[in-house]
Amino acid sequence: MGAEFVQLSLTPLLIGILAAIACALPGNFLILRRQALVGDAISHVALPGIVVAFLITGTVSTWPMLLGAAGAAVVAVVLIEGIKRIARIEPGAAMGVVFTSLFAAGVLLLEQSDTSGVHLDVEHALYGNLESLVWFSAEGWNSLVDPVALADLPPELVRMASVAFVISLLLAIFWRPLKLSTFDEGFANVIGIPTRVFSFGLVICAAVAAVAAFDAVGSIIVIAMFICPPATARLMTNRLEIQVLWSVLFAVLSAVLGYVLAGYGPMWLGGENAVSAAGMIATISGVILGIACLIAPHRKRVGTPKGL
Amino acid sequence: MVSAFLDALLLQAGYNAALVAVGAALLGIAAGSGGTFLFLRKRSLLSDALAHSTLPGVGIAFILMVALGGEGRNLLGLLLGSTVSATIGLLAVDWITNRTRLAEDAAIGAVLSVFFGFGVVLLTVIQTMSSGYQAGLEGFLLGSTAGMLFGDAIVITIGGALIVTVVLLLRRPMTLVAFDPEFAAASGVNVQRVDLAMMGLVMAVTIVGLKLVGLVLIVALLIIPPATARLWSNRTENVVLGAGLIGGVSGYMGAALSASAPNLPTGPIIVLMSFALFALSLLFAPARGVFAALLSRRRFRNRLHRRQGLLALAHGGSIQDRMTRAVLRREGFIRGDATLTEAGKAAAARVQHDERRWAMARQLHQLDGFSARYDSLRPIDSVLTRDQIAEIDRRMGDPAFFDRSGDGS
Incomplete structure (x- = not known):
């Protein structure tokens, strides 16, 4: 539990935790606004964005891909809104039309282009590769104060940390108007809060979190963390402030437990190889949600008769 | 391939x-x-x-x-x-x-x-x-x-x-x-x-x-x-x-x-x-497509310009709006110098009469939500029955000597 842990497990674990928090925070509001599946849609459309960015720049580098994925997310949101208005079909179906088509286009582009020389494939986009984000130059806990080793931290860690920080900051700054426009949009409008701006901003925020996390950990964690920790937290309390804190706790818990179980669980069971950490984190978040559905204090709708 | x-x-x-x-x-x-x-x-x-x-x-x-x-x-x-x-x-x-x-x-x-x-x-x-x-x-x-x-x-x-x-x-x-x-x-x-x-x-x-x-x-x-x-x-x-x-x-x-x-x-x-x-x-x-929506918007706009233009002319005003002029011109209601043609005069009179009927009808039906249907666009005989219109005409004390065929637009 020393040098090896710092080198191989510390950074993936931290990245997993940060990704989980960055997704769970906006997830709280998405759940309350009945937009839980926005995260699902965004994480699907990130693929075509990343492929297009790769085709334009010809390299797998961070910033073009992030921009490409964010651009694709904006395109998808605009398309969904446009189809909803023009065709007058329900939002769920409009979303289904857009994200499946964009995802299909992404897969097709990927198959058509020559990506044999680079690390870019559909499986990677879905599962991510959390385990590979190791800190090579770390030699132990004292590397944490060694500037040479610190300079070699995986770039995903820095990126994920800044995204999580920015999202928390935005949430803290816009807390009141965001809360108001989530719970009572009409009232918020009347007292002069630009609810449409907040609504769009929230989706953009979710998109940024999804895209940053997507690159590091794949889309399964992204979708699971958008929904499961906030949904679990929703069953614990009636107060939004407390709910957000609970959701962060559940996100961290899922990330840590999932990562540890994926890495060491098979060995405890006599296996030799670790299983997918991303998949395991999603599974654990689901188990936590399942337990909450059974015993959490506020799991029932207000007004449900006793004994149900 | x-x-x-x-x-x-x-x-x-x-x-x-x-x-x-x-x-x-x-x-x-x-x-x-x-x-x-x-x-x-x-x-x-x-x-x-x-x-x-x-x-x-x-x-x-x-x-x-x-x-x-x-x-x-x-x-x-x-x-x-x-x-x-x-x-x-x-x-x-x-x-x-x-x-x-x-x-x-x-x-x-x-x-x-x-x-x-x-x-x-x-x-x-x-x-x-x-x-x-x-x-x-x-x-x-x-x-x-x-x-x-x-x-x-x-x-x-x-x-x-x-x-x-x-x-x-x-x-x-x-x-x-x-x-x-x-x-x-x-x-x-x-x-x-x-x-x-x-x-x-x-x-x-x-x-x-x-x-x-x-x-x-x-x-x-x-x-x-x-x-x-x-x-x-x-x-x-x-x-x-x-x-x-x-x-x-x-x-x-x-x-x-x-x-x-x-x-x-x-x-x-x-x-x-x-x-x-x-x-x-x-x-x-046909009904929900982009082109169909554009077309029906255009049709609505034309109706609006035609009606408002004719009303303005019927009241003796003049038309400054270029779109209104173009619409009326295309329908043959005005000449190049923005004066009414014979067809235009008849149409303007019909529209004016329709507006007067509406005004009377809104007085009569103040409370039953009928007035909300007034949008200064819809001819009154598409909303009321012939008997109701006859009643309105009677109250207006003005025998309808205008065209009664129903084209109030």
Whole structure:
């Protein structure tokens, strides 16, 4: 539990935790606004964005891909809104039309282009590769104060940390108007809060979190963390402030437990190889949600008769 | 490439390719028409949860079959496993929605991501079990027809045909329930059982389509064709038929196109084919299309300019607005110097008279919400009966010496 842990497990674990928090925070509001599946849609459309960015720049580098994925997310949101208005079909179906088509286009582009020389494939986009984000130059806990080793931290860690920080900051700054426009949009409008701006901003925020996390950990964690920790937290309390804190706790818990179980669980069971950490984190978040559905204090709708 | 595509279209590209194309067409018809009922009940995305929750079943079935000493890739066995886990996923969505305060979208998202995540865990377990077995299961994510066995193609074709038959048999009660569940219940249809049948159909489409389209994209086949058909018609039976047709065409064309060149994965091609049909419909559909909307906006604008322009002229005013002038000019109501023609005078008088009747009518009907229908655009005789108008004319003390034919615009 020393040098090896710092080198191989510390950074993936931290990245997993940060990704989980960055997704769970906006997830709280998405759940309350009945937009839980926005995260699902965004994480699907990130693929075509990343492929297009790769085709334009010809390299797998961070910033073009992030921009490409964010651009694709904006395109998808605009398309969904446009189809909803023009065709007058329900939002769920409009979303289904857009994200499946964009995802299909992404897969097709990927198959058509020559990506044999680079690390870019559909499986990677879905599962991510959390385990590979190791800190090579770390030699132990004292590397944490060694500037040479610190300079070699995986770039995903820095990126994920800044995204999580920015999202928390935005949430803290816009807390009141965001809360108001989530719970009572009409009232918020009347007292002069630009609810449409907040609504769009929230989706953009979710998109940024999804895209940053997507690159590091794949889309399964992204979708699971958008929904499961906030949904679990929703069953614990009636107060939004407390709910957000609970959701962060559940996100961290899922990330840590999932990562540890994926890495060491098979060995405890006599296996030799670790299983997918991303998949395991999603599974654990689901188990936590399942337990909450059974015993959490506020799991029932207000007004449900006793004994149900 | 073109000739290869034609070959595939005409089922000349080999026995397997032909079977796959027919299977894809049948699956498309089944998904389109079956998906319509889900679409009309506004539960389209439920199919996404269903599709993603098949993955753990596939993994467990594979592990079980290998553990029992069999061949892990037996398609029927894998499909059986996926049916079981998809059923569990569906029940989980239902249970969360009914028993907790979480909304259906949260339940769908949670089940989708958790089941899929667990499936991925199982896939990594399988990869480490023994290296020889790992190929094949990834095909369930995005579908793969390359290297599809003859038996697999048969399964898909028969499955598709069976689903289409069931849709044909159940279309009446399902239409009724999708359109108006309360009325259906009142007329003696067992709504719960029909709902169950509908979910069964969707599940069957998902399972049969797993190998062909893959679990990430199968949901598109259930959503896009109904959404497309809905643009063209307001009648349920037409939407069902249209969605089946659109799904069938996209399935057939997509499979043929995919067979005609390398690196064209079947699932994405079929999805993009149906999206192309959707985009075309969005532009050209008669009532809900973009062009139709532009046209009706233009018509509305013309009516507005004509009426307001004529009213202004009837009151002796002049028209400064260029658009109004252009509209009136085109109708032959004014001359180049913006003075009324004979036809224009008559039309202006009719419009003015209509306005006066409206004013009187709004006085008479102040309290019954009638006045809210006044938009200075609608001729009064399209709202009131002839007797009511005669009454208004009597009150106005002004025998209607204007044209009574009704063209008050």
